[in-house]
Amino acid sequence: MPAAARSVYLTGLESGGGKSAIALGVAELLSRRVERLGAFRPLTREADDPIVELLRARYRMPGSAAGTGPTYRQAAALIGAGRQDELVGQIVERYHALSRDCDAVVVIGTDFGRDTGDPHAEPALPDELAFNLRLATELGAVVLPVVDGHGHTAEEVADAVRAAYHALSDGRAAVVAVIANRVAPGVRLAVDGLGVPVYAVPDVPAVSAPTMAEVVAALGATPVLGWGDDAMNRDVLDVVVGGATVPTFLDYLSDGCLVVTPGDRADLLVATTAAHASGQASVAGVVLTLGVPPDPRVARLIRRFDAAPPLISTSLDSYDTVAALTGLEGRLATGNPRKVDAALGAFESNVDVGELSRRLAVTRSDRVTPMMFEYELIERARADRRHVVLPEGTEERILRAAEILLRRGVAELTLLGPPDEIARRARELGLDLARAAVVDPATSPWRAEFAAEYARLRAHRGVTLDAAGDQVGDVNYFGTMMVHTGRADAMVSGCVHPTADTIRPAFEIIRTRPDVSIASSVFFMCLPEQVLVYGDCAINPDPNADQLADIALSSAETAAKFGVTPRVAMLSYSTGESGHGIDVDKVAKATALVRERRPDLPVAGPIQYDAAVDPAVAATKLPGSPVAGRATVFIFPDLNTGNNTYKAVQRSAGAVAVGPVMQGLRKPVNDLSRGATVKDIVSTVAITAIQASS
Numbered sequence: 001m002p003a004a005a006r007s008v009y010l011t012g013l014e015s016g017g018g019k020s021a022i023a024l025g026v027a028e029l030l031s032r033r034v035e036r037l038g039a040f041r042p043l044t045r046e047a048d049d050p051i052v053e054l055l056r057a058r059y060r061m062p063g064s065a066a067g068t069g070p071t072y073r074q075a076a077a078l079i080g081a082g083r084q085d086e087l088v089g090q091i092v093e094r095y096h097a098l099s100r101d102c103d104a105v106v107v108i109g110t111d112f113g114r115d116t117g118d119p120h121a122e123p124a125l126p127d128e129l130a131f132n133l134r135l136a137t138e139l140g141a142v143v144l145p146v147v148d149g150h151g152h153t154a155e156e157v158a159d160a161v162r163a164a165y166h167a168l169s170d171g172r173a174a175v176v177a178v179i180a181n182r183v184a185p186g187v188r189l190a191v192d193g194l195g196v197p198v199y200a201v202p203d204v205p206a207v208s209a210p211t212m213a214e215v216v217a218a219l220g221a222t223p224v225l226g227w228g229d230d231a232m233n234r235d236v237l238d239v240v241v242g243g244a245t246v247p248t249f250l251d252y253l254s255d256g257c258l259v260v261t262p263g264d265r266a267d268l269l270v271a272t273t274a275a276h277a278s279g280q281a282s283v284a285g286v287v288l289t290l291g292v293p294p295d296p297r298v299a300r301l302i303r304r305f306d307a308a309p310p311l312i313s314t315s316l317d318s319y320d321t322v323a324a325l326t327g328l329e330g331r332l333a334t335g336n337p338r339k340v341d342a343a344l345g346a347f348e349s350n351v352d353v354g355e356l357s358r359r360l361a362v363t364r365s366d367r368v369t370p371m372m373f374e375y376e377l378i379e380r381a382r383a384d385r386r387h388v389v390l391p392e393g394t395e396e397r398i399l400r401a402a403e404i405l406l407r408r409g410v411a412e413l414t415l416l417g418p419p420d421e422i423a424r425r426a427r428e429l430g431l432d433l434a435r436a437a438v439v440d441p442a443t444s445p446w447r448a449e450f451a452a453e454y455a456r457l458r459a460h461r462g463v464t465l466d467a468a469g470d471q472v473g474d475v476n477y478f479g480t481m482m483v484h485t486g487r488a489d490a491m492v493s494g495c496v497h498p499t500a501d502t503i504r505p506a507f508e509i510i511r512t513r514p515d516v517s518i519a520s521s522v523f524f525m526c527l528p529e530q531v532l533v534y535g536d537c538a539i540n541p542d543p544n545a546d547q548l549a550d551i552a553l554s555s556a557e558t559a560a561k562f563g564v565t566p567r568v569a570m571l572s573y574s575t576g577e578s579g580h581g582i583d584v585d586k587v588a589k590a591t592a593l594v595r596e597r598r599p600d601l602p603v604a605g606p607i608q609y610d611a612a613v614d615p616a617v618a619a620t621k622l623p624g625s626p627v628a629g630r631a632t633v634f635i636f637p638d639l640n641t642g643n644n645t646y647k648a649v650q651r652s653a654g655a656v657a658v659g660p661v662m663q664g665l666r667k668p669v670n671d672l673s674r675g676a677t678v679k680d681i682v683s684t685v686a687i688t689a690i691q692a693s694s
Contacts (some may be wrong), residue, residue, distance in 0.1 A: 204346045241264075533632060
């Protein structure tokens with residue numbers, strides 16, 4: 001463990017630039033490599049600094065690992081009194097108090113405020129660049145300058161990059177890279193000779209656009225219709241003022257637009273709702289001005305639509321409403337995970353995180369914590385993007401997870417189901433699924449081909465072509481056939497289907513690998529301090545010794561593939577030679593087979609669970625074992641034991657159980673719990689994509 005935290009200092013040369021989004025990306029990168037991450041803001045304008053609070057919540061930092069220095073008012077007062085050294089001393093003291101328990105710290109520099117003449121406004125500081133440079137030096141931090149590319153040409157951004165680098169390096173700062181943020185999409189920067197990499201992160205509307213919730217706050221508006229979390233998280237990409245006749249007005253509606261109109265314009269309200277519900281334009285919302293409510297008859301009509309945009313009311317007129325919205329930008333915050341995912345997707349797609357990590361000289365921890373495991377999944381899946389089919393395309397949790405996966409660039413996706421219904425559900429939820437392919441098994445031209453192939457595969461079971469045609473119309477069979485025929489690399493299902501409905505098609509069509517006698521599964525058990533692997537807890541009721549050995553070998557292979565060093569415990573109700581019986585003998589034979597097939601693999605068995613995890617118990621029951629007391633892969637003797645144990649640990653220890661993850665199939669198909677959360681689905685798709693790539 002390092003003697004002191006490694007810190008990276010993010011600073012700009014002017015106000016704006018989106019340091020928060022870059023800080024989030026850097027924190028995500030570091031979270032995959034260190035156990036204890038911290039966040040620090042030298043100066044703050046608010047009691048609870050938004051970006052610090054976001055990093056604290058997202059990366060589960062203890063209170064001591066995330067904090068701020070003095071306020072801008074306190075800083076300005078000290079500088080004005082000629083006491084800048086005292087100010088720097090306070091900041092350095094707070095930083096070191098925070099960093100003592102961290103392996104790495106993200107430091108977000110000052111905001112470069114401007115004097116406006118308003119005595120109530122937060123004061124600006126003199127020569128903030130020099131101030132940030134001094135702080136970075138005093139904190140012993142490497143520096144990552146962030147240049148604002150919004151509204152600038154490629155040449156202007158390149159000049160700003162050079163200026164930032166030289167201004168900081170001439171001041172003896174250890175510059176590791178330069179990031180130009182919010183550049184115009186498609187812009188390529190030609191900046192040579194700096195000696196450090198330059199990354200250009202494009203302007204992504206889903207990051208910078210305000211949400212409906214932020215619009216409500218800016219206008220002091222009140223809800224009228226369609227109020228809810230989904231509606232309030234919609235991104236506002238444009239503002240359309242309703243003043244024209246309906247035909248002309250409809251020409252100006254676009255996805256993400258906010259309609260501003262008086263509440264008595266019934267024609268525009270009905271036209272907007274109809275355009276939104278029909279899919280002509282996914283409207284973010286409607287602002288009713290002048291405090292005029294819609295006619296009750298119009299309100300009743302709007303409520304009858306299956307999907308309607310949210311309506312809010314403000315006392316402002318249209319001119320003042322538009323003025324209040326001009327320049328309003330979205331803010332990264334804990335309450336808006338969709339915006340966070342969009343920001344991370346933009347960062348990870350345009351920054352070489354491996355190169356930046358090396359330049360930050362961050363050493364990966366020997367241990368695999370749950371957070372590191374989770375973010376490693378995303379990183380690895382992104383590195384070799386695969387195509388995953390999701391048969392349950394109309395399920396809300398699947399749609400929400402799909403948007404996250406697409407924004408983070410984790411996988412290419414195909415959703416199965418009626419396109420109109422999927423589009424309607426996406427509009428209702430305010431989701432952007434434009435990059436997902438949608439296929440309806442009921443009408444797909446692939447169905448005839450799939451039926452013929454399925455009939456061939458199952459001819460030995462007497463399956464006719466007509467029967468096969470009916471069978472492949474089922475979404476899970478259709479998705480499995482997509483994987484079998486190479487139209488997708490992998491499949492994930494199970495949100496609304498029993499395990500058998502997901503796994504049976506895989507056994508019938510994809511089948512097991514030739515080197516594996518039995519397909520099985522594991523759960524990744526994410527405990528507070530480590531990740532363990534449990535198998536088999538979902539598929540095989542009572543494996544024999546040969547099958548149990550196969551399950552152990554497959555589980556060890558899966559563990560290693562996902563960064564968990566395999567030390568295999570073959571579990572039983574007795575340890576070593578202390579007990580005998582049919583069940584113990586089965587485990588003993590399976591252990592011997594594992595050692596025979598993989599002499600290099602650390603394995604112990606039969607062994608009780610306490611001896612497998614507790615070094616003190618291990619020293620008594622199985623002294624000298626390289627596995628006892630430190631096992632990472634646990635093989636249960638039967639499904640009854642495994643399923644009950646994983647659920648007991650999940651509930652009583654607060655563990656997150658990721659899985660079941662299938663192993664031994666020729667191509668990956670994974671099952672979801674019917675209680676799976678959106679986060680569970682994202683992790684399972686990432687795991688499945690990694691399986692497909694390897």
